[in-house]
Amino acid sequence: MFTTDEIIIAGFGGQGVLSMGKILAYSAIYENKETSWMPSYGPEMRGGTANCITIISEKKISSPIVSKFDSAIILNQPSLDKFEKHVKPHGVLFYEASTIIKPPTRENVLVYKISAIEEANKMGKKQISNMIMLGAFLEIKPLVKIESVLAALKKVLPERHHHLLPVNEQALLRGKELIELNYHVSV
Amino acid sequence: MQQEILLDGMECVYQKPATLTDDYLHYCPGCGHAVAHKILMEVVQEMDIQEDIVGVAPVGCSVFAYNYMNIDMQEAAHGRASAVATGIKRVLPEKYVFSYQGDGDLAAIGTAETIHTVNRGENILIVFINNGIYGMTGGQMAPTSLLGQKTSTSPYGRDVEHNGYPLKITDLVAQLPGAYYVTRQAVHTPNTVRKFKKAVKNAFEYQKLKKGTCFIEVVSNCPSGWKITPKETIQYLEEKMFPFYPLGDLKVPGQSKN
């Protein structure tokens, strides 16, 4: 159903932007897919924004660096301002509701507004907002299975944080639900 | 290697150690390097460690030390002998390893390597020949040149305001916890030669213990660089060098003289 999906994930440092990309990449490995994860580091990170390009593909990946994206997961305003125009026509754009005041205006992309931070706070753990975003994203773009994401989480989280695995799983499922509730899509 | 000499009934009282090659030394007449080389190699022979030792030659007058010492050796870049020795010792921890360096090499361009090698407590011996001058390049000022000393780059004498003070790097090294045995010796008289030999022997014995760096400074001479006769260098050593670089142990195992 897909051959290659080029994903930009961007937001503030500390929002779990880089780890979201990493978890996606790990999940792809569990499914024997090709993947690359390219972080943007250095001055940009210091300036407060962080992003990574994750590519998941069923064939060998040529460039791990691209400037047009099939999918964008955006967690702050500066990143939206920067990357909105780089989403390919008919691509998807996920944005976090509370951190973005000026919503995207593109008409030829599918836009999903996710209240990830609000939902995370409701669940009593604001660090899991990125997993809610990821859950929502995977509901629309099932590039990898939730089971693979869980296996990846186990790999990425240090053992001392393994007690957080259930809450991360709940967050993924909550993201999925948010799509079902708000966008009535079945994939 | 060693030539058989028929002594015709006479008793052999002196023989060049087999740990020295038959190459002719290129050192100037009266230079302390020759003595220091020989003593070092005598100890290697007496301790029977010729097959278990690797030496490192510096850049400076003793750059060709590997031509004379009949052991495995490496020639290092200027100032880096102790780093090279570190590399050797770390991959051959059971071998004896030493570096042999002059004052320009060890106390100017190689100061960082010297300090950090000793500070890590590398289990090597550093032999430091201090004659207060750059001999090989023709008698320029060294970090250890004395105040007022005339050299080809301090023709009016070393001026403290312009050139700073002579560096007592051995005193610095003795402060470092990684140093196990630090001593300052000379090779200009039979008595000092005997003491130097004892120091070298101590240092190789200590190396077996793996307790840190051994550091032997030899306050030596340079007739060509100092532009005086070999005999006059002895007087210069005693009157000028030793008062500033006093001979003796700076740090011995079990007690600290600091």
Next chain:
Amino acid sequence: MPTQKSEIRLMKGNEALAEAAIRAGLDAYFGYPITPQSEVLEYLTEQIPKRHGLVLQAESEVASINMVYGAAGAGARVMTSSSSPGISLMQEGISYIAAAELPCLIVNVVRGGPGLGTIQPSQGDYFQATKGGGHGDYRLIVLAPASVQEMCDFVFDAFKLAEKYRTPAMILSDGALGQMMEKVEFPEEGSLPHQVPTWATTGKKGRERNFITSLHIEPEKMEMINLHLQEKYKEIEKNEVRYETFNIDDAEIVLVAFGLPARICQKAMELARDKGIKVGLVRPITLFPFPKKILSDISKKVNNFLVIELNAGQMVEDVMLAANGRCPVHFKGRMGGMIIQPEDILEEIEKIVEQPIMQE
């Protein structure tokens, strides 16, 4: 290339390189921290105490490379890694190592320069890596990886080549390759056996003494040494050229790029082919020895070369030498840590294709 693969992991390029070094039977690593390659030293200081070998953080890159000299001279399989400013500091030592014919691996995870520059990726050290870098006539074997897998594989290749020819080998990577993660499959440990060479200074037990030096005062001797080195480099040029080509057969314009930009070029090539422009790609894998012949052959049948680099135009000079005037050689680069995008390359291709072909 290692043949037996065992385990698939997702890793940063720098970490993959470090893991590969351990599996390649590294005896000793000496290095100094510098962004963007510190993960190599960090990974090794974490892993080596639990496994085998030795890792030592030196007081400087100058000390590191001289420790490498000592350990390589003592017969160990040894390496260092750094990034551009640190590699500049090592140049004296590298010249000595090349002259004394010691095998070792030097990794340069290149960042943007000159000077302190930036920590972002660059290819600004191509000249330094391939044309000498330090003083005197010498060459390094230079391998340019383009993926995390190659960051692993080329460690094995580099040690093999370095030991075969008794010469330092360099992996010329860049900040992005060092930091990015991809799938990597590692070979089993022990797949690259190593014997202490007979020339090593290990103590002269049962043999004549060995000594290692780069000093040959007599010019006659020094020239002989130089001739010997040049002979060796010729041999390397004869036997060890490596490159990859894509879509060369029908190409009208051929891109030439090494390292990560070669993959960006692949993407650009796909975009161009979608538009009906016949684009091919040559990716030199060994930068020394440089794949002169294939480029020379291609220059006889294509209309244009377009060289893409993350610098002001360095490898382009070697491509020009290979083309030897037979076809125009164009250049497009980004500098200072900026990365070229596939679309930028496409634009450049379109510009060239639209130009009328010059008639002599």
